[in-house]
Amino acid sequence: MRVRDGGRWAVLAAVGAAGLVACSGNKPAAAVHKIRVRQAPAPPAQQVLHRQLSMSPRTLDPSLAEGQPSQHALQDLFEGLTTLSEAGRAVPGVAKSWTIGDGGKTYVFHLRRTARWSNGKPVTAADFVFAWRREVNPMTGAEYAQALKPIVNAAAVMSGKLPPKKLGVVAKGPKTLVVHLNAPTPYFLQLLTNNYMYPLYPPVVKKWGDAWTRPQHIVSDGPFMLTAWVVNGHLTFTRNPHYWDVRNVRLRKVVYYPINNPGSALQQYLAGDIDWTASPDAFPRSEKGWVAKHLPDQLHVSPYFGNAYLGYMVTKKPFDNRDLRLALSMALDRKVLAKDVMRGLAEPAYSLIPPLHGYKQQVPAWAHWPKAKRLAKARELYRKAGYSRRHPLKMRVLYMTEGPGVRHFMEALQTMWHRALGADITLYNEQWKVYLQDVQYGHAKLFWSAWIGDYPDPYTFMQLFNQGFAMNYGHFDNAKYNRLIDAADHEADNAKRYRIFEKAEHVLNQRMPYIPLYYYASYRVVKPYVAGWKPNIMDRHLSKYMVILKHHEK
Amino acid sequence: MLKYSLKRFAGAIPTLLIIVTLSFFMLRAAPGGPFDMQRAMPPQIKKNIEKMYHLNEPLWEQYGRYLGNIVQGDFGPSYVYRGTTVNSLIAEGFPVDLIIGGFALLIALGLGIPIGIVAAMRQNTGWDYGPMALAMLGISVPNFVVAPILILVLAVELQWLPAGGWAHGSPLHVILPTVSLAAPLVAYIARLMRGSMVEVLNSPYIRTARAKGLPTRTVILRHALKPALLPLVSYLGPAAVGIITGSIVIEEIFALPGIGRFFVNGALNRDYTLVMGVTILYGMLIIGVNLAADLLYGVLDPRVRYQ
Numbered sequence: 001m002r003v004r005d006g007g008r009w010a011v012l013a014a015v016g017a018a019g020l021v022a023c024s025g026n027k028p029a030a031a032v033h034k035i036r037v038r039q040a041p042a043p044p045a046q047q048v049l050h051r052q053l054s055m056s057p058r059t060l061d062p063s064l065a066e067g068q069p070s071q072h073a074l075q076d077l078f079e080g081l082t083t084l085s086e087a088g089r090a091v092p093g094v095a096k097s098w099t100i101g102d103g104g105k106t107y108v109f110h111l112r113r114t115a116r117w118s119n120g121k122p123v124t125a126a127d128f129v130f131a132w133r134r135e136v137n138p139m140t141g142a143e144y145a146q147a148l149k150p151i152v153n154a155a156a157v158m159s160g161k162l163p164p165k166k167l168g169v170v171a172k173g174p175k176t177l178v179v180h181l182n183a184p185t186p187y188f189l190q191l192l193t194n195n196y197m198y199p200l201y202p203p204v205v206k207k208w209g210d211a212w213t214r215p216q217h218i219v220s221d222g223p224f225m226l227t228a229w230v231v232n233g234h235l236t237f238t239r240n241p242h243y244w245d246v247r248n249v250r251l252r253k254v255v256y257y258p259i260n261n262p263g264s265a266l267q268q269y270l271a272g273d274i275d276w277t278a279s280p281d282a283f284p285r286s287e288k289g290w291v292a293k294h295l296p297d298q299l300h301v302s303p304y305f306g307n308a309y310l311g312y313m314v315t316k317k318p319f320d321n322r323d324l325r326l327a328l329s330m331a332l333d334r335k336v337l338a339k340d341v342m343r344g345l346a347e348p349a350y351s352l353i354p355p356l357h358g359y360k361q362q363v364p365a366w367a368h369w370p371k372a373k374r375l376a377k378a379r380e381l382y383r384k385a386g387y388s389r390r391h392p393l394k395m396r397v398l399y400m401t402e403g404p405g406v407r408h409f410m411e412a413l414q415t416m417w418h419r420a421l422g423a424d425i426t427l428y429n430e431q432w433k434v435y436l437q438d439v440q441y442g443h444a445k446l447f448w449s450a451w452i453g454d455y456p457d458p459y460t461f462m463q464l465f466n467q468g469f470a471m472n473y474g475h476f477d478n479a480k481y482n483r484l485i486d487a488a489d490h491e492a493d494n495a496k497r498y499r500i501f502e503k504a505e506h507v508l509n510q511r512m513p514y515i516p517l518y519y520y521a522s523y524r525v526v527k528p529y530v531a532g533w534k535p536n537i538m539d540r541h542l543s544k545y546m547v548i549l550k551h552h553e554k
Numbered sequence: 555m556l557k558y559s560l561k562r563f564a565g566a567i568p569t570l571l572i573i574v575t576l577s578f579f580m581l582r583a584a585p586g587g588p589f590d591m592q593r594a595m596p597p598q599i600k601k602n603i604e605k606m607y608h609l610n611e612p613l614w615e616q617y618g619r620y621l622g623n624i625v626q627g628d629f630g631p632s633y634v635y636r637g638t639t640v641n642s643l644i645a646e647g648f649p650v651d652l653i654i655g656g657f658a659l660l661i662a663l664g665l666g667i668p669i670g671i672v673a674a675m676r677q678n679t680g681w682d683y684g685p686m687a688l689a690m691l692g693i694s695v696p697n698f699v700v701a702p703i704l705i706l707v708l709a710v711e712l713q714w715l716p717a718g719g720w721a722h723g724s725p726l727h728v729i730l731p732t733v734s735l736a737a738p739l740v741a742y743i744a745r746l747m748r749g750s751m752v753e754v755l756n757s758p759y760i761r762t763a764r765a766k767g768l769p770t771r772t773v774i775l776r777h778a779l780k781p782a783l784l785p786l787v788s789y790l791g792p793a794a795v796g797i798i799t800g801s802i803v804i805e806e807i808f809a810l811p812g813i814g815r816f817f818v819n820g821a822l823n824r825d826y827t828l829v830m831g832v833t834i835l836y837g838m839l840i841i842g843v844n845l846a847a848d849l850l851y852g853v854l855d856p857r858v859r860y861q
Contacts, residue, residue, distance in 0.1 A: 059636040066591070141603035143595055159598045210637035231635060231643060233720050233811030257719055259809040263702070264718055268809070271709040271717035433586025433824055440594065470594035 037529045038550040047252040047548050049530065051276040052265050056232045056258035060213040062198040063135045066143050068452070068539075071195050072278070073256055076237055076543045077220040078198040081109050081128070081177070082189050086545050088456070088536025090189040094123055094199065094221065094244075095177075104184025104492035111175040116242040117201050118218075118225040125171035127199035133157075133164040134205070135196055144196050147454065150188060152180040184492035187457035193540075194454065223249045223544040232258055237543070250532075250547040266291075266525070275530050275548075279304070279522035279539060280345075285405050288343040291525060298525045301345060302535030305354050306452035306520035307461070308346075310397065310413075313445040314513050315475045318393065324385035325512040328393075330366055330378035331420035332413065338518050341412045346518040352465075352505055353458045354519040356537070359498050362505040375420050382421045389422035396428045399448035400435040410448070439473050449473070452520070456537055458501040459488070465513055476513035555852065559845065566841045573837045574624070574830070578617055581826050588633035588824040607633060620830070629831035634823045640831040643816060648835070650720060650812040654804065655797045657732040662739035662793070667786070669740070670747020671774065674755060685744060692741025697800050701734040701807045718808040731808045735800050739793060746785055754782045780854050787850045794843040798836055 041047070057070040062078055065071070075084070083093030095109040115123040135142050136157045148154045152168025168180035181188065191197060201219040208217045215226045223245070224237035235256040239249055257274060259265045259281065266283040268274050277283065283291055291299050312319040319325055334348035350367040353359060366374050387393045399410050410427050417423040425446075430438060438444050453460040463469045466485050467477040484504040491497040508514075522539040529551035533541045589595070589603050604610045608619060623630055629640035669689075673682040708730065709717035721727050754760060755778060763773045802814035813832050820828035852858045 056635075058634055059638075061637060064636050138596075138598045138602045141599060141606055143589070143591060143599070143603070144593070145599055146593075146596055155596075158596045213637060230646060230720070230811050231638070232647070232809075232815050257809065259718070261806055261809070264807055264809050267702070267705050267710060267717040268719065271705070271713060273716050273719055432822065433584070433590060436590055436592060437586045440590075471592075 035528055035551050035553055040550050041250060042529070042548045042550045044252060047250055049251050049254045049276065049543060049546055049548065050274045051254060051256050051543070052268075052274050052278040052282070053235070053256040053258045054278045054281045055260050057235075060218070060226065060229070061210075062195040062200065063131060063140060063142050065195050069258070069278075072540065073235055074195040074198070074222075075193070075540060076222055076224045076254060077218075077226060078195065078222040079115075079243075080192045080194070080197045080199070081111075082192040084193050084536075084538075084540055084542055086532065086534045086536075086542075088534075088538045088540055090193055093193070098189075104186070105181045107179040107181070107188065108172075109177040109179070111177065112244050113175065114244040115221065116244065117221050118240045118242055119201075120242050121201070121219075122174070123199055123221050124174040125177035126174070127201060128177055129167075129169050129171050130202045130205075131198060131200040132169055133167050134200065136167055137164040142196065147191065147194065147196050150181050150183065150185040150191070152182055183489050186492070186494040186497060187455045187459065190455040190457065223542070224254060234258075245544070249544050251543055254543045262287075269525055269527075275527040277524045277526070279524045280520075282524040285343050285345055288345060288523075295525055297528055299523070300526060300535060301521050301523045302539075303347065303355055303537055304452075304520040304522040304539050305356070305456055305537040306450065307349055307352065307354055308448070308450040308517045308520070309349070309352075310515040310517065311439070311444075311447045311449045311474045312513055312515070313442060313474050315477075316445060318385070318395070319445055321385045322511060323381040324387070324393070325515075327378045327381035327385060327421065328417065328423070329512055329515040330374055330381070331423075332416050332515070332517070333371065334518065336416075337409070337412060341409050342518060345521050345523050347521060349516040349519045351516055352461050352508055352514075353501070354453070354461075354537070356456060356458065358495070359458055360502055362502055362509055364509045378420055382423075387421070387423070393421070393423040393425070395423070395446055396426045397446045397448070398428050398430065398435060398438060398444040400432045401429045402432070406448070442473070442475070447473075449514075450520075453538070458498065458505075459485075462488070462501055462504055465508060474513055476511070478507060478511055478513075481507045481511075555849065559849065562845050562848070566838075566845075569841060570834065570837055574621070574834060575617075577830055577833045578620065578826075579613075581821075581824070581829060582613060584824065586824055588826065590824075607631065620827075624834065629834075630827040632820075632825055632828045634820065634825040634828065640827050643828065644813055644831055644835060647811055647813040647816055650805075650810055651798075651801050651814065653728060654731045654735055654810070654812070655801055657728065658735035658739060658797055658800075659793065661732065661736040662743050665736075666740045666743025667747050667783075669744040670749075671751055671779075671782075673744065673748040674751030675770075675774070677752060682748070686748065689741035689744045692737050693745070695738075697734045697738060698803050698807065700737045701730070701804060704730050704734055705807075718810070720810050731804050731810060734807075735797060735804050738800070739796060742793075743786065743789070746789055747782065750782045750785045751778065754778045783854055784851065787847050787854065790847040790850075791840065791844040794840055798839065 053069045053073060055067070055069040057065060057073050059065050059070070060074065060077065062074050065074055079093045081093055081095040082090040085091045094111055094115045096112045098107055098109045100107055111123065111125060117123060132148060132151070134140050136145050136148050136154050138158055138160050145158050153162055153166045156162040157164050157167055170178045172178055199221060204212045204217055204219045211217060215229055218226050220226065220240070223240055223243045225240045226235065227238050228234070228236040237254040239246065239252055243249065259268065262281045262284045265274070265277050265281055266287060269277050312325055314320060334350065338344070338346045338348040350363045351361055353361060355361065366377060397410065397413070399406055407429070414425050414427060417425050439447050451461060451464060462485055465472055465476045465481060467482045481504055484500055484507065488497050488500040488504070491500060522535070529549040530546060531549050532546040587609065589600060601610070608616055620630065629644070632638050632640050632643055635643065669685050673685050676682050705717045708715045715730055716727050719727055760773060760778055763777050801812060802818060804810070805812045805814040806818070813835070816828050817832045820832065
């Protein structure tokens with residue numbers, strides 16, 4: 001045992017007693033093994049990758065699956081018309097090529113002749129039609145069906161007004177698929193990479209019903225196929241010999257381990273049980289310093305397409321007052337929040353849309369002001385709204401129970417408001433499902449919220465404040481904003497569309513129906529011998545590109 | 555004894571019914587349902603899902619349906635793990651807990667009893683104080699502290715054992731969770747054993763046995779052990795509870811696919827049927843272990859009669 005300082009045990013005991021935090025600030029030096037890597041693939045027998053998954057997927061049925069962990073597992077098993085490149089861009093998948101006509105509203109996909117299911121049968125256009133009709137059929141009970149709304153008649157089918165066969169998707173022969181959209185949807189090709197757009201092999205779904213995703217029945221069309229699945233245990237994938245691009249798939253086997261405790265994940269990584277960890281459960285945020293110091297070459301932090309914000313109920317007192325909304329937002333020191341409280345695992349946010357290629361973020365002018373000027377303006381607005389140190393705003397902010405990290409963050413907000421304005425904000429936390437209900441029923445006036453984009457496009461965030469959108473929980477309703485979003489909806493030219501969204505974001509900055517807090521970062525530790533992946537804003541990394549390099553421990 | 559056992563089993567039915575009823579209605583009383591998501595679903599789809607799972611029926615009807623099903627051994631479909639039944643989840647997860655729980659109990663008995671006996675025989679010496687001080691530590695240090703320390707030393711530092719995971723119960727993966735789970739039990743059993751052994755050793759019939767000139771080993775093994783084990787038997791019930799609650803924590807730390815994680819995640823996600831299934835199983839386990847303990851009394855103590 002190379003444990004040297006006795007103080008470590010006391011630290012450990014204290015940390016352990018404080019909760020289920022499995023790591024302390026002091027880890028034995030031997031944990032940090034030096035690994036020498038050579039830039040050549042390891043022999044085939046060693047092409048096995050052990051990946052963490054944040055959670056056990058609730059199902060492996062692509063039509064029913066929901067959430068990041070399911071998506072991460074399913075994108076190795078299945079492939080849509082398009083798939084993702086290492087950099088996270090949509091590239092040809094089952095579709096070899098496509099043409100876009102009718103002002104961006106009709107897509108004709110030409111499927112690869114070599115695309116095959118894991119049983120060797122060809123993937124046909126009819127398999128997509130079957131899968132998408134099943135997705136929007138209300139009898140299927142697909143929680144994510146509304147993602148297909150851009151397709152003609154999808155909304156009517158979902159509400160039971162039209163039969164599923166009226167969905168705007170037609171198989172013209174076995175290898176040609178025609179899709180009709182309601183409006184030009186520039187992000188449609190990116191949407192196709194998501195699990196609810198994958199094809200299904202109809203015979204197994206029909207024959208086995210709910211049980212079709214069990215390893216002994218499942219038929220998939222992706223680079224890998226399922227060989228074992230123990231809920232909360234592991235998912236084992238082996239290379240699919242019928243995959244059209246199998247020659248470029250170097251991993252023989254991928255094993256996913258659902259680990260949702262970041263402390264356990266880091267321990268298993270250090271012990272060499274897993275090679276790849278999953279953001280945001282790769283390690284406890286409080287361990288960032290240790291990881292950065294001891295594993296600098298294995299730590300990867302990059303922007304992630306999500307944001308955290310506080311929602312206001314803008315139709316009720318006191319947050320029907322714009323000056324007050326703006327004052328609370330300006331009083332926050334976002335650099336401290338992102339760099340110190342979040343330990344650099346987030347970026348300060350002053351507006352809605354996270355950094356996105358081709359889009360110009362509308363950062364309000366006050367974001368660049370010196371602190372004193374910004375706080376002075378915040379105090380002025382606060383006074384204008386009728387509050388002062390003597391008559392402070394008394395309010396509670398709702399957030400969900402999720403470990404000490406969120407609580408510390410909320411405490412920081414509370415302190416900043418108190419110091420800058422003298423506002424008396426109390427913290428109130430509820431378990432996730434209770435919190436959801438209170439927010440959805442409009443019981444909360446000020447509430448924590450977060451959103452991860454479904455596809456790399458501003459619309460996925462913009463809809464949150466669109467009148468009539470089910471998740472516009474603060475009931476923001478601004479005529480100019482709604483008009484702009486509607487205009488963007490009908491714009492086929494993506495550059496022009498982005499300019500419209502920029503104007504809409506500017507409206508949000510003016511009206512401040514929410515408090516932007518931070519943009520997400522994805523962060524993880526990865527063994528240096530895992531190559532074939534790049535950071536990307538959707539944080540999706542297909543095992544298909546990955547490879548184990550030759551390596552040995554020093 | 556058979557009649558007694560049957561009577562006890564019959565007596566357990568109302569207990570289980572109370573457990574089922576209470577947990578059924580308490581779960582339903584919690585705000586939010588299994589299909590309340592951050593992204594609101596189209597109403598028609600939500601309605602259909604609720605119909606699929608009979609969540610649209612009046613509560614008493616759901617309760618009746620549930621009782622009817624569990625009598626036939628059907629715990630229903632899981633709400634969170636869609637397309638999976640609670641029966642199959644438990645069938646997959648329970649063996650994990652049986653293995654680590656069973657081994658933990660074996661280790662606890664196998665170590666705790668001898669340590670307790672030695673401490674009792676060498677009262678007030680180093681053989682007594684040393685192990686008893688350690689035992690006190692074992693009782694007071696919870697397993698969510700023991701487990702990370704074991705992982706740190708044996709998995710991360712020395713890399714002898716995996717830090718977690720299951721891998722179909724390979725022996726290496728079983729060791730750390732079992733030891734972490736057993737640690738407080740060993741301590742408790744050792745202290746219990748020492749206490750009762752000291753008491754037995756001071757009783758007149760042991761003095762008689764010694765006066766007859768019997769060797770110490772015979773005195774301990776043949777005359778003292780059996781009565782000294784009695785308090786231990788009554789501890790079996792609480793020990794089973796300790797293993798169950800302990801395994802929930804241990805499963806989380808070692809990322810094991812046992813039913814404890816289903817229990818916790820199920821409760822957080824309002825997976826009504828899954829939580830009910832695990833609750834009923836835990837209830838039956840505790841009732842069963844207590845019955846076994848009562849029957850063991852009769853084996854150990856000839857004065858006990860079952861009626």
